[in-house]
Amino acid sequence: MMRLISWLVGFGRFWYRFIIGDDWTVAASVAIGLLVSALLNATQFPAWLVIPLVVIVMLRTSVQRSKRTQDHVSVRRAR
């Protein structure tokens, strides 16, 4: 029983790391982008534009967030 629970915890942790990683906003933005694409697909708007735009915007914001976190860690270490 303990082995099963430990396996389930490991399985859940693996998928959490795979999907969420160290920046949950990436997964959330992709999910919202796909939802918007699905909604726009029913209209005349070119829905294929949505995900590339999400990638461009999210890469920039995620890089900046990662840099801020690194700077924060460096300042704390320096103190």
Added chain:
Amino acid sequence: MTGIVPVLITAFLASSVEVIEMVTIVVGVGATRGWRSTLLGAAAGFVVLAVVVAFFGLAVSAIPIGPLRLVIGALLLVFGLQWLRKGVVRVAARGFAGMQVEANQDTDVWTGTGVDWTAFVLSFKGVLLEGLEVAFIVVSVGATAGQLGVAVYGGAAALLVVGAVGAVLSRFVARIPRSFLQLVVGILLTTFGSFWATEGLGVSWPGGDVAILGLLAVYLLTAAINIAVERRGARQSRLTLNLSEVAR
């Protein structure tokens, strides 16, 4: 009934496009995360694919590929975007010289003794999805032309030829610095993920499969701009720090 040669060439070329995508993912993931778990994932993908094809037979084209594309594409996109960000940050910090990171310092390199499930899952999904698409192509080209056997040979030849090219290229890919490789694989996974997930929703890409090249170019440019911006920011920070030290 259509002639043997046109069916063979059509099945070979159409399958090759899908196999190139499959081999790109397997080689990229293998070179970045390690080969053992990647090849295990690819083998598992082929086993599941063989079971599916044996079970469904000609009815394989009735499998709803849309939801599969959406789920696999979304997972690749999320994971690829995270790798792309890490690649951009590392290349911006270390530049193109001296980017080689020791395996034990790099959190994305599997150093354990068991299976690296990340490499396994990425490789498994790539092989299963692309393998199913090859099966669809073979069945639709073969059944339409009344030459199923010939189409199977075309699909198998594509797998062998592109697979052999991938095996040869993997030796060269292994020499590429890890941070740069992570950036490139991140761009590739993000590209395929964007394409499949959007296609899985039923959205048509302008130009069909050619849109993959367009996405690749856009993401390459985006990554290059981000690296340039980060490097310029780091230079300005160093300059400000030096000036403040001089002022003291």
